[in-house]
Amino acid sequence: MNGTVSKLAAPQAGGRGGPPAGGTPIRRARLRPLPAPSQRLHRRPRQEPRHVLDVTLLCDMQIFSAMASAKEGNGAPxxxxxxxxxxxxxxxxxxxDNLCRPVTDLLPLIASGxxxxxxxxxxxxxxxxxxxxxxxxxxQLISAGKDAENAYWELVIKDIQDACKLFEPIYNETDGADGYVSVEVSPRLANDTQGTVEAAKWLHKVVNRxxxxxxxxxxxECVPSIREVISNGISVNVTLIFSIARxxxxxxxxxxxxxxxxxxxxxxVTSVASFFVSRVDSLIDKMLEKIGTPEALALRGKAAVAQAKLANQLYQKKFSGPRWEALAKKGAKKQRLLWASTGVKNPAYPDTLYVDSLIGPDTVNTMPDQALHAFIDHGTVSRTVDANVSEAEGVYSALEKLGINWDEVGKQLELEGVDSFKxxxxSLLVSLEEKGNTLKTANV
Structure with missing residues (x-):
């Protein structure tokens, strides 16, 4: 299996403000269960067997039926x-921040906002x-002769296409400002500039939404890829951002x-910049506990929000002035900050910390299940992303004085993030390969 670029046959396209002071009780979410969200190309695409296309058509019909039912108000209000x-x-x-089958389970979430x-x-x-x-x-894909990796991408692309259909009304209503579904290039390409460009072009072409x-x-290695992909008119979600410099x-x-x-x-041509939050606190908190001084311990749980607020200040600066104004005259849209990794990992912190603390215009917050439930239950809707910026600057500087190197923190978290995705x-490809071999043996 190619360790950099996959040679794929194209499918037929179709808590708030910081940790509580000692002893302050924290409200936790009363969790109500949501419905279970139950590279290059060198070969010509093979024609799919009729039964594979029939299943695709059936899934499309089910999606449109579910969307129509939701629009007509069928079911619980x-x-x-x-x-x-x-x-x-x-x-x-x-x-x-989640996606799996059936994608129609997203409809109640869309109705919830x-x-x-x-x-x-x-x-x-x-x-x-x-x-x-x-x-x-x-x-069906294995029967049609697909290998595990090709099958993986077809499974993923089908989910992405179906989810795009569900969010297309929002996309249209906002004239392309919202209603997006994100799919990531192979994590094996994280250090391959040109491979990433080709994979992005391929994904954009086959998803075709x-x-x-x-x-x-x-x-x-992929920052130059972002430039080239954007220059080709392809919208990009830049992920795994952990430092202001990057x-x-x-x-x-x-x-x-x-x-x-x-x-x-x-x-x-639009873009979001996914700035990761909770992982920053997870790492820096450990460093502060190792330092162990009262000053260091008092800064636990404050690093991530402080850095995020300073990132927002940079956003305001970069998307203003003559250079940006010239692009805006051609219809360009600002690259919105997207707060990612917003689930709280430390139970001592408020469970809406990374939502409540970073609310402001022209931003996105992608939430995992628990953060989403928690905010719906008891989140605070108030502009906070540009509040207390001087305090954020003080936290950032205080951490530097304690020996915290923000760039090194960013590099470590980036390496860990890429490694985790790889x-x-x-692991999934190994599982699919084993499953495929079992199916082939059973059919002999």
């Missing part, structure tokens, strides 16, 4: 939630390995790409 208020009052788009979806290799590894919903299509974001990691490089890649595109109308991807 959906009440407004805090997610609606986030968007309507504060301009923050709440997204859902979710406006987009993100996915990653770990999400798909969990979805495909823990659900039988993929079995029929997988069996206006509201798809191609996710590209913000590694040093974030600035990502913004510059977006602006460079827009300028290099040569397009007279830039309104359909392991999930490789």
């Amino acid at each position: 959906t009440k407004r939630s805090r997610l609606h208020d986030l968007y309507e009052q504060q301009g923050l788009s709440p997204w859902y 979710v406006r987009g979806v993100t996915s990653n290799p770990t999400i798909f590894q969990k979805a495909i390995s823990s659900s039988s919903a993929y079995d029929d299509q997988f069996k 206006p509201n798809v974001y191609i996710k590209i990691p913000a590694t040093a 974030y600035e490089a990502v913004i510059d890649a977006y602006l460079d790409g827009l300028e290099a595109s040569g397009l007279s109308d830039l309104s359909r 392991k999930s991807f490789d």
Whole structure:
């Protein structure tokens, strides 16, 4: 199996403000269960057997039927939630950080105010390995001669296409400003500049939906990829951003790409920059505990939000002035900050910490299940992302004085993030290969 670029046969396209002071009780979410969200190309695509196409058509019919039922108000009425208020009052788009079959289980979430979806290799590894919903299509793909990796991509692409259909009304209503579904290039390409470009172009072509974001990691090798992909008119979700320095490089890649595109109308080329939050606290808290001084311990749980607020200040600076204004005249849209990794990992912290603390206009927060439930239950809808910025600057500087190197923190978290996604991807491919071999043996 190629360790860099997969030679794929193309499918037929179709808590708030910081940790509580000593002893303050924390409200936890009363969790109500949501419906279970039950590279290059060198070969010509093979013609799919009729039965594979029939299953695809049947799934499409089921999606449109479910969407029609939801639109007509069939089933239990959906009440407004805090997610609606986030968007309507504060301009923050709440997204859902999960995707699996059946994608129609997203409809109640959309009705509750979710406006987009993100996915990653770990999400798909969990979805495909823990659900039988993929079995029929997988069996058909293996019968049609697909190997495990080709089958994986066809399973993923089908989910992404179906989810894009569900969010297309939001995309249309906002003139392409919202309603996106994100799919990531192979994590094996995290250090391959040109391989990432080719994989992004391929994914964009085969998904063939206006509201798809191609996710590209913000590694040093992939920052040039972001520029080239944007210059080709492809919308990008830049993922795994852990430091302000790397974030600035990502913004510059977006602006460079827009300028290099040569397009007279830039309104359909958009991007989000996924700035990871909770993992920053997880790592820096350990470093502070190792230092062990009262000053260090008092800064636990404050690093991530402080850095995120300073990232927002950089956003305001970079998307203003003559350079940006020239692009805006051609219809360019700002690369929104997307707060990612917003599930609280330390039970001592408020469970809405990374949502409540980063609310502001033209931002996105993609939430895993627990964070989403918690915010709907008891989140606070109030503009906070640009509040107490001087305090955030003080926290950032205090951590530096204690010996915390922000760039080194970012590099370590990036390496860990890439490695985690690679392991999930490789583990799933091994499982699919074993499953495929079993099916082939059974059919002999």
